[in-house]
Amino acid sequence: MRETSGRGEGRLVAVVMWLIPLAAVAAGMHHWLPKMASEHGAGIDRMLHYLLITVGGLFVTGHVVFGYFLWRFSGARRAAFRLPSVRTERKWSLIPIIALSLIAEGGVFVLGLPVWAKLYAAAPPADAVFVEVTAEQFAWNVRYPGADGKFGRTLTQLLSLSNPLGLDREDLAARDDIVLLSEIYLPVNRPARIRLRSKDVLHSFFLPHQRIKQDIVPGMTIETRFVPTETGTYEIACAELCGFGHYQMRGLVHVVSEEEFNQWLSEQSPYF
Numbered sequence: 001m002r003e004t005s006g007r008g009e010g011r012l013v014a015v016v017m018w019l020i021p022l023a024a025v026a027a028g029m030h031h032w033l034p035k036m037a038s039e040h041g042a043g044i045d046r047m048l049h050y051l052l053i054t055v056g057g058l059f060v061t062g063h064v065v066f067g068y069f070l071w072r073f074s075g076a077r078r079a080a081f082r083l084p085s086v087r088t089e090r091k092w093s094l095i096p097i098i099a100l101s102l103i104a105e106g107g108v109f110v111l112g113l114p115v116w117a118k119l120y121a122a123a124p125p126a127d128a129v130f131v132e133v134t135a136e137q138f139a140w141n142v143r144y145p146g147a148d149g150k151f152g153r154t155l156t157q158l159l160s161l162s163n164p165l166g167l168d169r170e171d172l173a174a175r176d177d178i179v180l181l182s183e184i185y186l187p188v189n190r191p192a193r194i195r196l197r198s199k200d201v202l203h204s205f206f207l208p209h210q211r212i213k214q215d216i217v218p219g220m221t222i223e224t225r226f227v228p229t230e231t232g233t234y235e236i237a238c239a240e241l242c243g244f245g246h247y248q249m250r251g252l253v254h255v256v257s258e259e260e261f262n263q264w265l266s267e268q269s270p271y272f
């Protein structure tokens, strides 16, 4: 192979190709996740780390090999290669596809499905605290069922600024419902059932510390569950760009002891 003047540039690009995975590995070493504060959270973190390591490994390998070819063959006037048979070409196109699918998708299924089942498939525990969260542009309306344990009827025609959920006073079950704005109280180590609804557009109920992220779809009632394991005050964020005031859609989750929770609950007055 004859050397030409393009060699220096080619090798420079090769070095850049090697620096990219180096920077990616340095960034990957940093622990980006917020403190984990729920029972199933370890499973979510395990899956995220698995994906980071496997897909990151492929990313690094790809760049190292690419850089090697650039380094080795840059400046060559013509790259000589042998045309493989169609069969070989097919084989080497299929192998990476199958391997990647097995590593990435298979891993997500094996590690992720049991966690998913815990959150969505299992029957709700009897001692769970039931809370309803109705999202709207740009707030979270929080409702507790009150002493009767039943959420009262809501009607769209009753919606107003002073009745943001359209609670129906005629329904006995609605009279003791407790309504709060953008604040949730939960007892620590007890399962929480969160029933999610939306009044307008798509929102997403995101509790980064509890590793909960559930889209909310208008017209649907979706339930998500988790067990908070650490007391403290955490942020609720909306993880769906839902309009101009999306950034205002912050709320708070107070995870407190069982006694504090009961005390707090007894101090709340019913909506009507």
Ligand SMILES: [Cu+2]
Pocket: 135, 136, 202, 203, 204, 238, 239, 240, 241, 242, 246, 249
């Ligand atoms: Cu939103």
